Amino acid sequence: MTGLYTLFHKELLRFWKVSLQTILAPVLSSLLYLLIFSHVLASRMEVYGGIPYTVFLIPGLVMMAVLQNAFANSSSSLIQSKITGNLVFILLSPLSYLEIFLAYVSASTLRGLMVGLGVYTVAAWFYPPPLQSLIWIVLFAFLGSALLGVLGVIAGIMSDKFDQLAAFQNFIILPLTFLSGVFYSVHSLPPVWQFLSHLNPFFYMIDGFRYGFFGVSDISPYISVSVVLLCLVVISGWALWMLKSGYKIRS
Amino acid sequence: MIPAIEVQQLGKRYRELVALDRIDLVVQPGEFFALLGPNGAGKTTLISILAGLTRPSYGTAKIMGHDVLSGYREARKKLGVVPQELVYDPFFTVREMLVIQSGYFGIKRNDSWIDEILQHLDLADKAYVNVRALSGGMKRRLLIAQALVHKPPVIILDEPTAGVDVELRQSLWQFIRRLNLEGHTVVLTTHYLEEAEALCNRVAVLKQGRIVALDSMHNLVRSTRGYTLELRLSTGALPSALDMWRGKHDGSLHSLEIKDYSEVETILSLLRQSGVQILDMQLLQPDLETVFRKIMKTQDADGV
Numbered sequence: 035m036t037g038l039y040t041l042f043h044k045e046l047l048r049f050w051k052v053s054l055q056t057i058l059a060p061v062l063s064s065l066l067y068l069l070i071f072s073h074v075l076a077s078r079m080e081v082y083g084g085i086p087y088t089v090f091l092i093p094g095l096v097m098m099a100v101l102q103n104a105f106a107n108s109s110s111s112l113i114q115s116k117i118t119g120n121l122v123f124i125l126l127s128p129l130s131y132l133e134i135f136l137a138y139v140s141a142s143t144l145r146g147l148m149v150g151l152g153v154y155t156v157a158a159w160f161y162p163p164p165l166q167s168l169i170w171i172v173l174f175a176f177l178g179s180a181l182l183g184v185l186g187v188i189a190g191i192m193s194d195k196f197d198q199l200a201a202f203q204n205f206i207i208l209p210l211t212f213l214s215g216v217f218y219s220v221h222s223l224p225p226v227w228q229f230l231s232h233l234n235p236f237f238y239m240i241d242g243f244r245y246g247f248f249g250v251s252d253i254s255p256y257i258s259v260s261v262v263l264l265c266l267v268v269i270s271g272w273a274l275w276m277l278k279s280g281y282k283i284r285s
Numbered sequence: 286m287i288p289a290i291e292v293q294q295l296g297k298r299y300r301e302l303v304a305l306d307r308i309d310l311v312v313q314p315g316e317f318f319a320l321l322g323p324n325g326a327g328k329t330t331l332i333s334i335l336a337g338l339t340r341p342s343y344g345t346a347k348i349m350g351h352d353v354l355s356g357y358r359e360a361r362k363k364l365g366v367v368p369q370e371l372v373y374d375p376f377f378t379v380r381e382m383l384v385i386q387s388g389y390f391g392i393k394r395n396d397s398w399i400d401e402i403l404q405h406l407d408l409a410d411k412a413y414v415n416v417r418a419l420s421g422g423m424k425r426r427l428l429i430a431q432a433l434v435h436k437p438p439v440i441i442l443d444e445p446t447a448g449v450d451v452e453l454r455q456s457l458w459q460f461i462r463r464l465n466l467e468g469h470t471v472v473l474t475t476h477y478l479e480e481a482e483a484l485c486n487r488v489a490v491l492k493q494g495r496i497v498a499l500d501s502m503h504n505l506v507r508s509t510r511g512y513t514l515e516l517r518l519s520t521g522a523l524p525s526a527l528d529m530w531r532g533k534h535d536g537s538l539h540s541l542e543i544k545d546y547s548e549v550e551t552i553l554s555l556l557r558q559s560g561v562q563i564l565d566m567q568l569l570q571p572d573l574e575t576v577f578r579k580i581m582k583t584q585d586a587d588g589v
């Protein structure tokens with residue numbers, strides 16, 4: 035356990051030492067979204083019959099921050115270690131592939147949750163959202179953060195250069211997040227787009243997370259949690275296979 | 286006795302390229318072993334397989350009796366590797382790096398040993414300095430320190446003195462020699478043949494993925510018969526009486542290949558008879574470099 039804990043702790047220190055950039059900056063940018071979108075759209079939109087748009091927006095923004103930062107943590111840590119070559123220190127150690135996986139994913143999950151909590155705290159201070167079920171909130175935040183932490187591991191292993199990682203982020207993670215209903219209820223979309231949204235796993239994370247706040251959602255939280263869990267298992271299996279086979283990190 | 290390193294029929298293929306061609310090698314505990322060979326000979330591939338960074342295409346490799354694949358945890362605990370590239374993690378200080386590296390090996394409290402390594406490697410006053418701020422030589426020493434945190438019985442150093450200045454090289458040699466005297470098995474690769482000659486007691490020479498020579502340093506160096514007599518003569522040209530020794534010459538400097546010391550006498554008397562004056566004279570012992578060149582040449586002639 036010492037090995038696993040050490041790598042987890044090292045990953046934690048890695049982002050904690052630059053927390054201005056890894057925690058505060060994402061909190062600030064989420065709040066800017068809140069400020070701008072709520073100002074522009076608050077008067078035009080009302081969601082779930084009576085919930086003000088600004089309040090509706092908060093859980094979406096919190097979840098978006100969670101997901102993006104969990105992904106950023108494992109992916110950028112891995113690619114930096116690969117490019118600078120210091121991944122060798124981990125590869126030379128007796129750490130198993132499972133330990134490496136768990137350490138990277140749990141540190142990323144924690145960063146995602148920390149940023150999410152930061153966004154929530156500041157946003158709730160201005161516009162406190164209701165809180166129907168803390169369990170659903172924590173569950174979806176945790177699963178979403180872990181899932182993106184795992185995706186970050188995959189992206190970090192697959193990318194050889196920073197621009198490949200940026201492509202992963204810009205062409206996969208960002209569109210899936212923005213089209214998942216962060217800024218709107220999927221119910222307000224035309225049927226085709228509603229259908230497409232249901233194919234996006236990110237939609238279930240945000241919809242389920244929002245259910246914890248309002249007790250209302252586009253889809254049952256039980257379905258959402260099943261979809262997210264299934265994704266987590268499949269993606270984790272993929273990441274573990276990569277680490278076990280040494281794909282791109284052990285020649 | 287369990288060998289420190291045992292390699293059987295070990296090979297690595299990258300598609301068409303054979304980086305390592307079914308080699309067998311045993312290094313006994315306590316040996317100071319040199320892996321020599323030109324670039325691309327397979328030295329780093331061999332080290333990478335032993336370290337678990339590369340998977341072999343065939344054959345087996347063991348560290349202290351533990352297979353590097355099936356028993357990788359034990360094998361890696363017994364092995365300390367100093368990589369060739371000057372890699373470091375810019376987020377941490379020297380001490381943090383060593384504490385973290387200890388943790389990877391399952392060691393929780395390692396402070397007194399870390400202090401000791403820092404002292405020996407002359408890094409004690411840099412313990413709380415960020416690794417980024419270290420000079421190249423210091424980074425090299427930190428890499429050695431990192432390889433030693435778990436007190437491995439077997440240490441592999443891949444080009445430990447590449448790009449290191451003369452003074453530091455001497456102190457590194459001293460340190461590595463001490464590790465060996467304390468009972469560590471040391472394997473090093475180097476481009477400086479005098480380094481291998483000064484430190485190691487056994488050598489393997491690799492070429493194109495094969496071991497082309499494997500012997501004690503003493504035997505290998507002595508295997509080249511004879512000496513070289515270097516003469517700088519007043520006349521420039523070599524007197525015809527010395528035709529049978531004619532070797533290389535560079536202007537008035539002649540290198541004659543001789544079998545033993547008695548021939549020196551003959552040569553000197555022949556020179557005296559020819560009335561040629563000797564301006565400078567040097568008798569060269571065969572060294573590893575001569576041997577190395579010879580091995581490489583023979584192999585080429587064999588069409589390997």
